[in-house]
Structures are given as C-alpha cells and as structure tokens.
Amino acid sequence: MPIQLDDAHETSLKLFVVLSKAYKAITEQAVKDAKQYGLSSSEFMILEVLYAKGKIPLQQIGEKILITSGSITYNIDKLEKKDLLRRVPSNEDRRVIYAEITDAGNELFNRIFPEHAAKIHSLMKAVTQEEQQVAIELLKKLGKGVLEG
Amino acid sequence: MPIQLDDAHETSLKLFVVLSKAYKAITEQAVKDAKQYGLSSSEFMILEVLYAKGKIPLQQIGEKILITSGSITYNIDKLEKKDLLRRVPSNEDRRVIYAEITDAGNELFNRIFPEHAAKIHSLMKAVTQEEQQVAIELLKKLGKGVLEG
DNA sequence: TATTGTTATACTCTATAACTATA
DNA sequence: TATAGTTATAGAGTATAACAATA
Numbered sequence: 001m002p003i004q005l006d007d008a009h010e011t012s013l014k015l016f017v018v019l020s021k022a023y024k025a026i027t028e029q030a031v032k033d034a035k036q037y038g039l040s041s042s043e044f045m046i047l048e049v050l051y052a053k054g055k056i057p058l059q060q061i062g063e064k065i066l067i068t069s070g071s072i073t074y075n076i077d078k079l080e081k082k083d084l085l086r087r088v089p090s091n092e093d094r095r096v097i098y099a100e101i102t103d104a105g106n107e108l109f110n111r112i113f114p115e116h117a118a119k120i121h122s123l124m125k126a127v128t129q130e131e132q133q134v135a136i137e138l139l140k141k142l143g144k145g146v147l148e149g
Numbered sequence: 150m151p152i153q154l155d156d157a158h159e160t161s162l163k164l165f166v167v168l169s170k171a172y173k174a175i176t177e178q179a180v181k182d183a184k185q186y187g188l189s190s191s192e193f194m195i196l197e198v199l200y201a202k203g204k205i206p207l208q209q210i211g212e213k214i215l216i217t218s219g220s221i222t223y224n225i226d227k228l229e230k231k232d233l234l235r236r237v238p239s240n241e242d243r244r245v246i247y248a249e250i251t252d253a254g255n256e257l258f259n260r261i262f263p264e265h266a267a268k269i270h271s272l273m274k275a276v277t278q279e280e281q282q283v284a285i286e287l288l289k290k291l292g293k294g295v296l297e298g
Numbered sequence: 299t300a301t302t303g304t305t306a307t308a309c310t311c312t313a314t315a316a317c318t319a320t321a
Numbered sequence: 322t323a324t325a326g327t328t329a330t331a332g333a334g335t336a337t338a339a340c341a342a343t344a
Contacts, residue, residue, distance in 0.1 A: 002200050002201055002258070002259075002262070003258075003259055003262060003263060005262075005263065005266050006266075006270075007278070008270060008278050009263075009266040009267060009269075009270045010266075011278050011281050011282060011285070012266070012269050012270040012272075012273045012281060013266055013269055013270075014285055015273065015281045015284055015285050015288075016175060016179070016269050016273075018285050018288040018289050018292060019168070019171065019172055019175070019284075019288055020172060020176070020214070020215075021214075021215055021288075021292045022168065022288045022289075022291045022292035022295070023168055023169060023172040024215040025215065025292050025295040025296050026165060026168070026291075026292075026295055027169070028215075029295065030165070031312095031313095040332095040333065040334090041333090042333085042334075051151050052151055057302085058302075058303065059301085059302060059303080065169070065170075066169075066170055066173040066174065066177075067334085067335090068334090068335065068336070068337095069302080069303065069304080070303095070304080070305080070306090070334090070335075070336080070337085071333095071334065071335070072303080073303065073304055073305080074333095074334085075334095093301095093302085093343080093344070094302095094342080094343060094344085095301065095302040095303075095342065095343045095344065096301095096302065096303085096343095097302075097303065109151070109152075110152055113151070113152060113154075114152060114154065114158075117154050117155075117158040117159075117161070117162055118158060120158075120161050120162055120165050121155075121157060121158045121161040121162075123161075123294070123295050124161045124164065124165075124291060124294070124295070125294065126290050126291060126293065126294020126295075127287060127290055127291050127294065129156070129157050129160050131287055131290075132160050132161060132164045133160060134283065134287065135164055135168075135284065135287045135288070135291070136160070136163055136164050136167050138276060138280055138283065138284045138287075139164075139167040139168055139170075139171045139284070140167050140171075141275050141276055141280075142171045142175075142273060142275060142276050142284070143167060143170045143171035143174050144275065145272070145273070145274065145275020145276065146171070146174040146175055146178065146272050146273070146275075147174050148275075180335095180336095189309090189310065189311085190310090190311095191310080191311075206325080207325075207326065208324085208325060208326080216311085216312090217311090217312065217313070217314090218325080218326065218327080219311090219312075219313080219314085219326095219327085219328080219329090220310095220311065220312070221326080222326065222327055222328080223310090223311080224311095242320080242321075242324095242325085243319080243320055243321085243325095244319065244320045244321065244324065244325045244326070245320095245324095245325065245326085246325075246326065299344100300343100300344080301342100301343080301344070302341100302342085302343080302344095303340100303341090303342090303343105304339105304340080304341080304342105305338100305339085305340075305341105306337100306338090306339090306340105307336100307337085307338095308335100308336090308337090309334100309335080309336085309337105310333105310334085310335075310336100311332105311333085311334080311335095312331100312332080312333075312334095313330100313331090313332085313333100314329100314330085314331090314332105315328100315329090315330095316327105316328085316329090317326100317327075317328075317329100318325100318326085318327080318328100319324100319325085319326090319327105320323105320324085320325080320326105321322100321323080321324075321325100
C-alpha cells in the first residue's frame with residue numbers, strides 16, 4: 001500500500017505530471033514541424049529567438065531556452081554551417097560572441113514562422129485565449145520560482 | 150523585421166515558451182533527485198506509476214507518461230534487472246505483459262517517495278495550492294486537446 | 299577569481315521501422 | 322488486419338568536467 005501524502009504535496013506532484021504530459025504532447029508535434037524545415041527543435045528555438053532579437057550573446061540564448069553551454073556550441077555550429085546565422089565577436093567584451101541571424105535565416109523564418117505559429121495555435125485550441133493567458137502567468141511564476149530557488 | 154502575428158497566435162506561442170521553460174526547470178531538479186536513488190527519470194516515473202497501481206500492462210505505462218514502446222522495453226528491462234519490478238504475462242490476452250512492482254520496489258518507494266514529493270512541492274512554492282489547482286485543470290485540458298487532435 | 303565559450307566523453311532518450319506472437 | 326511487445330540502429334540532447342581566453 002502506497003504511503004499517503006499531504007494534500008499540498010499531492011497537488012504539486014499532480015501538477016508536475018500534467019505539466020509533463022502537456023509539454024511532451026505539444027513538443028512532439030513541434031519537433032515534427034521543425035523537422036519539416038530541416039531543423040531540430042533546439043535549432044528552431046534558437047532561430048526563433050534570433051528572428052525576434054536579431055543579435056544576442058550566445059550565453060543569453062542558453063538562459064532564454066534553458067539549454068547547456070555545450071548544447072549551444074553544438075547547435076550554433078550546425079546553424080552556422082547552414083548559413084542561417086553567423087558568429088560575431090563583441091568589441092566591448094572580447095570573451096563574448098554574438099549570434100546574428102543572416103538574410104537567409106530571416107527569409108526562411110519569414111516563410112515558415114506564420115505557419116509554425118498557426119500549428120502551435122491549433123494544437124492549443126482546446127483552451128481559450130483567456131485561459132491561455134491565465135496559464136502563462138501561472139507558469140511564468142512557477143518557472144521563475146524554480147530557477148530562483 | 151519579423152512578421153507580426155495575430156494576438157491569438159502570439160499568446161499560444163508565448164504559452165509554449167513558458168510551458169517549456171517551467172517544464173525544463175522542474176525536470177532538471179527531478180532528474181537530479183531520481184539520480185540520487187540510482188534511477189533515471191523515466192525509471193522513476195515508471196516506478197511511480199507502479200507504486201500507485203501495483204500492476205499494469207506495459208502499454209498503459211506508455212500512455213500514462215508518454216514514452217514510446219521502445220523506451221518502455223528499454224526501461225522495464227533495466228528495472229527488472231534491479232529487481233524493482235517483474236514482468237507478468239496476462240492469462241486473458243497472451244499478447245499482454247504486465248509490469249508488477251516487487252517488494253523491493255515497494256520498500257524503496259516507501260523510503261524515497263515522501264522525500265521526492267516534498268522536493269517537488271518545495272520547487273513549486275512560488276505558486277499557491279489554489280493556483281496549482283487552476284494550472285492543473287488548464288494543463289489537463291490542454292494536453293488532452295493536443296492528444297485528441 | 300569569475301565568466302564566456304569550446305571541446306570531449308559517456309549516457310539517456312528518442313524516432314523509426316522491421317519483426318514475433320497473438321487476437 | 323490490428324494490437325502488444327521486442328529488437329536494432331542512428332541521431333539528438335544532456336551532464337560533466339577540463340580547458341583557453343578574457344575580465
């Protein structure tokens with residue numbers, strides 16, 4: 001017979017379970033979508049950040065999408081070979097290297113990004129926009145709390 | 150200049166981003182926790198299901214935690230070698246194999262499960278129990294909608 | 299001393315597909 | 322024909338730690 005937990009502990013475990021399941025279900029589809037464009041899901045997310053920001057230090061990419069420094073180097077290498085971004089050394093701090101999206105990268109995303117957004121949106125159609133906004137606020141608070149310990 | 154999206158599409162993309170970040174942040178800690186007990190995170194989740202259910206067909210484990218059939222075989226093999234569960238063929242349908250938790254598996258989880266639950270709970274302390282319940286309902290609906298297309 | 303980024307290793311998980319045995 | 326589970330392969334991602342260059 002399993003040990004009985006507190007209500008509060010039970011709730012947190014349950015949240016972890018449904019969070020994982022929702023994440024996996026959406027991610028599986030997002031990975032397939034990225035693959036159609038010849039990109040892994042990490043590559044897609046990195047380009048998505050650059051498409052919005054234009055140029056950003058490598059380390060900040062890791063903070064934004066929570067991947068390790070090893071994974072950053074690995075994925076930036078692949079994207080640079082595909083000519084979708086380039087490395088640009090910083091002048092102010094010579095330890096820092098920026099990733100900058102190329103014209104080819106911008107053209108690719110102009111083409112595929114609206115389609116991708118529409119796909120993600122259609123995956124979430126079971127939840128209204130108002131509910132999505134509630135979920136965003138709660139998950140933001142949750143994620144921030146975890147990272148800040 | 151990035152293409153401007155609908156409000157509704159923007160919201161869904163944002164939800165995907167914060168969902169991913171919250172998931173990764175919590176999972177990173179949960180993986181470390183499982184590792185302390187000599188288990189990978191998949192192994193831990195499978196045992197967690199069996200600890201609650203006792204005995205369950207292999208395929209239903211895949212449905213519960215969204216892992217592929219290949220991963221099920223792989224992880225069940227490892228857990229069986231550690232003597233934490235055993236395979237039990239079904240009498241009714243001879244295609245079906247149950248996974249059943251062993252005494253050793255139950256003893257292990259009696260020991261580590263409350264501690265694990267407390268750790269997950271403490272990770273989520275930035276969000277009240279009421280908010281967690283709201284998040285659970287929304288994520289349940291979201292995940293279900295994705296899986297049912 | 300601390301930070302940014304790179305490199306290298308080993309491990310976990312995944313996707314995919316072919317396969318068997320049953321139904 | 323469809324389902325449950327296994328096997329095998331290749332690839333993606335990770336943790337980890339050591340490292341060089343710079344602050």
